[in-house]
Amino acid sequence: MRLEPPEKVSEEKLTFDVREIEPLLQAPPMDLKPWPGAMVTLKDGRTLYIREAKVEEAPMMMEYMKKVMETDHDFYDIVGARVYAEICGWYRKRLKDPYTLVGLIDGLWAGFANGRLMNEDINISLHTVALLRGGRIGAIMYYAKAYYAFEMLGNKEWWATYESYNGWMRWGLGMAQPSYPWPEYQHELGGARVYYVTKKYWDKVVKAYIRDMAGTDLNFNVPDSVRKANEVMRVPEEVLV
Amino acid sequence: MRLEPPEKVSEEKLTFDVREIEPLLQAPPMDLKPWPEAMVTLKDGRILHIREAKLEEAPILVEYMKRIMEVDHDFYDIVGARVNAEILGWYRKRIKDPFTLVGTIDGELAGFANGRMKNEDIAISLHTMTFVRGGRLGWVMYYAKTYHALEILGANEWWSTFESYNGWRMAGLEMAQPSYPWPEYQHELGGARIYYVTKKYWDKSVKNFLRQMIGTDLNFNVTDEVRKANENFRVPEQMTV
Numbered sequence: 001m002r003l004e005p006p007e008k009v010s011e012e013k014l015t016f017d018v019r020e021i022e023p024l025l026q027a028p029p030m031d032l033k034p035w036p037g038a039m040v041t042l043k044d045g046r047t048l049y050i051r052e053a054k055v056e057e058a059p060m061m062m063e064y065m066k067k068v069m070e071t072d073h074d075f076y077d078i079v080g081a082r083v084y085a086e087i088c089g090w091y092r093k094r095l096k097d098p099y100t101l102v103g104l105i106d107g108l109w110a111g112f113a114n115g116r117l118m119n120e121d122i123n124i125s126l127h128t129v130a131l132l133r134g135g136r137i138g139a140i141m142y143y144a145k146a147y148y149a150f151e152m153l154g155n156k157e158w159w160a161t162y163e164s165y166n167g168w169m170r171w172g173l174g175m176a177q178p179s180y181p182w183p184e185y186q187h188e189l190g191g192a193r194v195y196y197v198t199k200k201y202w203d204k205v206v207k208a209y210i211r212d213m214a215g216t217d218l219n220f221n222v223p224d225s226v227r228k229a230n231e232v233m234r235v236p237e238e239v240l241v
Numbered sequence: 242m243r244l245e246p247p248e249k250v251s252e253e254k255l256t257f258d259v260r261e262i263e264p265l266l267q268a269p270p271m272d273l274k275p276w277p278e279a280m281v282t283l284k285d286g287r288i289l290h291i292r293e294a295k296l297e298e299a300p301i302l303v304e305y306m307k308r309i310m311e312v313d314h315d316f317y318d319i320v321g322a323r324v325n326a327e328i329l330g331w332y333r334k335r336i337k338d339p340f341t342l343v344g345t346i347d348g349e350l351a352g353f354a355n356g357r358m359k360n361e362d363i364a365i366s367l368h369t370m371t372f373v374r375g376g377r378l379g380w381v382m383y384y385a386k387t388y389h390a391l392e393i394l395g396a397n398e399w400w401s402t403f404e405s406y407n408g409w410r411m412a413g414l415e416m417a418q419p420s421y422p423w424p425e426y427q428h429e430l431g432g433a434r435i436y437y438v439t440k441k442y443w444d445k446s447v448k449n450f451l452r453q454m455i456g457t458d459l460n461f462n463v464t465d466e467v468r469k470a471n472e473n474f475r476v477p478e479q480m481t482v
Binding site for chain 2: 001018021022024025027062066069075077078081082084085088089091092094095096097116118119162163164165168169172174175176182183186188189190191192193205206209
């Protein structure tokens, strides 16, 4: 679209560096407190270490998610595709204030949980995926990210939604989450219903419920040996979902 | 989470069919008018046919998007990943009121444009892509889907955002789109700024501008010959993005 300038101008062509345009497309980040790293002893004695994923690990994680996308049952294809896009959005700085947690057992990627902050109050839950069977890894990862939101980032609400019946049963029904009026409120994952947890409900009921589901609590006193064993992440060879 | 029932119950276990749960996860659709199909004679004389994609074509589109996701320049990876997830969301009924248009030339996929209706008033622009160079295909596809939203579906606002500098330039800058206050308003594509076009602005300015850029208008009197030539599409063998 063009209009004649209403004044003489000294330069008729202005050239912009893409670095000048980038601030329009990349959200200025909030100063999120980092996830400090935590560990959990699983029932079988293995130690799950939960840390923030490193951005340089994103390509490896995306390669793995490509395999998940090929799974044609229980909505793993759409979950895999969305998680892939979320990781790529984080990698390319096209996601506002994301957090990406990985659960590792001796360096092997066992769990994934991510979300983003809409603002200081509202935390948008994106996805939780257990990559290894057993050990209640899904529950632990969900607990970790909700704990991060409410206890560390100081959020007041947690907005979730579900693609699969299992996800809805475990978290939506399992936590007796209320939902906002729909379609007035829509989750950014496809415009679905927003199921939410308030900080008050978290404190009163949900925190204890998920902790029970996980079967243990987070231990933030992580020894160097555990940190070191999980410094480098490797992905499972097989997709076990 | 469990609580004791405050009354005797005749059945302590209730089994639900997943079909009873599906209505909680799948948005009841609005009755969207279908895109009536259109054709456009491009500047180089080729005829672009724009029709709704068929659901059974989703797997072909998904496979093609997997190739786009591998392109490591100009944000094609994140755009490809998001489009892949959007097509799968449509395929698996995890996106509210989507519309998915394909532009084909003699049966070859040349362009893609999609979006969804947030409600009766607001249409959300998702992505526009071209797979064949030349002919201002990107402009035509963007025009077609905006026309669909504002002229056929009766939306009053069109909400866009942009991952790439080229996308921002084409639609954000060139159409002089205003943006809503951020972070109060966030586009569901990663929480980025919302650039918008109202129906009033469309009627007054944007529609004519797009028509001028394309050099012609949509022709809704599609001939049988064009329809037949584009009944099924094949994806381009080579990637030209």
